[in-house]
Amino acid sequence: ANAAFFSLIAARSISSGKSALTNLKTRREDDEKRLLEISERIEELGGSLISINEEYDRLEKRKVESEKRYSELRLFRNDKEKELQNLREELVELTRKESSLTLDKDEASMIMSNIIERLSEEYFISAEEIPSADSDDETDFDPENEKLILADLRKKIHTIGDINLAAEADYNEEKKRLDYLDNERRDLIDARDALMNTILKINQIAEARFLNTFEQIRLNFQKTFTDFFDGGICDLEMTEGEDPLEAGILITARPPGKNIRSINLLSSGERALTAISLLFAIYMVKPSPFCILDEVDAPLDDANIDRFLHVITEFSRKIQFIIVTHNKKTMAQANNLYGITMEEPGLSGLVSVRLSEVDSYSAEMPASFWLLPTKKSRRECLFSVFFIVN
Numbered sequence: 001a002n003a004a005f006f007s008l009i010a011a012r013s014i015s016s017g018k019s020a021l022t023n024l025k026t027r028r029e030d031d032e033k034r035l036l037e038i039s040e041r042i043e044e045l046g047g048s049l050i051s052i053n054e055e056y057d058r059l060e061k062r063k064v065e066s067e068k069r070y071s072e073l074r075l076f077r078n079d080k081e082k083e084l085q086n087l088r089e090e091l092v093e094l095t096r097k098e099s100s101l102t103l104d105k106d107e108a109s110m111i112m113s114n115i116i117e118r119l120s121e122e123y124f125i126s127a128e129e130i131p132s133a134d135s136d137d138e139t140d141f142d143p144e145n146e147k148l149i150l151a152d153l154r155k156k157i158h159t160i161g162d163i164n165l166a167a168e169a170d171y172n173e174e175k176k177r178l179d180y181l182d183n184e185r186r187d188l189i190d191a192r193d194a195l196m197n198t199i200l201k202i203n204q205i206a207e208a209r210f211l212n213t214f215e216q217i218r219l220n221f222q223k224t225f226t227d228f229f230d231g232g233i234c235d236l237e238m239t240e241g242e243d244p245l246e247a248g249i250l251i252t253a254r255p256p257g258k259n260i261r262s263i264n265l266l267s268s269g270e271r272a273l274t275a276i277s278l279l280f281a282i283y284m285v286k287p288s289p290f291c292i293l294d295e296v297d298a299p300l301d302d303a304n305i306d307r308f309l310h311v312i313t314e315f316s317r318k319i320q321f322i323i324v325t326h327n328k329k330t331m332a333q334a335n336n337l338y339g340i341t342m343e344e345p346g347l348s349g350l351v352s353v354r355l356s357e358v359d360s361y362s363a364e365m366p367a368s369f370w371l372l373p374t375k376k377s378r379r380e381c382l383f384s385v386f387f388i389v390n
Helices: 002-123 143-160 167-229 268-285 302-315 328-332
Strands: 233-238 249-254 290-294 320-324 336-344 347-354 367-372 384-389
Touching: 167 233, 167 268, 167 302, 233 268, 249 268, 268 302, 302 320, 302 328
Parallel strands: 290 320, 336 384
Antiparallel strands: 233 249, 320 367, 336 347, 367 384
16 A cells, blocks of 8 residues: 555656656747847847947047038138128228328318419409319410419509508417417317216226125125025126116015015015115125114014024124114113103103113113113123113
8 A cells, every 4th residue: 555655656746747847848948949039139239239330430430520620610710700800900991091081072172162262352263264173175274364364463462552561460369369279179178088088987996896895795695684584595686788887786585485586575574684684784895883773673573583683792792783673672682771751841851771780671661762882791782772761
């Protein structure tokens, strides 16, 4: 029984092995076919690669030829541009000569007209009697006749009378007057030219200083804007295509977390804080020992008030501030309070409190006050308060 059992198991194993062997042969044949296809594909791709390399070489040659052609065309263009420039200069020179000749012609015509008028007035010779300068026909010219004409003219001159001996003096006086007027005219022209040159230099200097100052204000504005808003992007731009001294200025501001480009789209508090940033940026270009701010914190909310006071604290280390405000938070940052009360109509009194010497004070009264920095203080913010009790 055991022999039959093991025979059955062996028969099954042999059958299973044959089946596996058949499968392996089948897979081998499939793999050989696949390998043959891959080899054919490799050969096909190799042929394509050769074609691609040949095409690449051909395109590379065309590129070199195109670059060479481009260089030749650039040289040709440069030569033509030089030739065109020479022709333009020649045209300008010819135009100038034409203008000069036109002026000379006009001047000659004027001189000729003056001569004809003088001959007509002094010698009674009409324009028709004067021979033309471009006439080649001299058959009508009769010397004897001309002598007769000259004798007649001399006779007429003799009948005129005595010569005016004061003519030379009159001429010298008129010439002196003419020379004086010519000098005056020349001085006026020189003064005009000098004035125009001075105006040009002033405009150039003013434009250079304006652009330099504008760039400093722009950089300062970007810094103060970041300080006031704890981040954000801002910029100052001049309108293009205009004189910098007369151009408009565009203010762009984008507080953190907002995608706003124009300042007109900001809230009133943000616009006020942006304006304060710009004022500080302008002030930083040429600071002074004192700075007066009149209710600049009125449109600000509590968060913006804190930012404003933080910046004021930093600046008050070097600058003394005078601030008019209604905000109690701003009052709380001061060291000294100086107030004017009016207990009776028309009678004012002075009240002062040095906050650095007391522990606390009441800021609940309505007030308008001035903030003035002190030199030394135990508090972090170095300025005092002057208020008016309503």
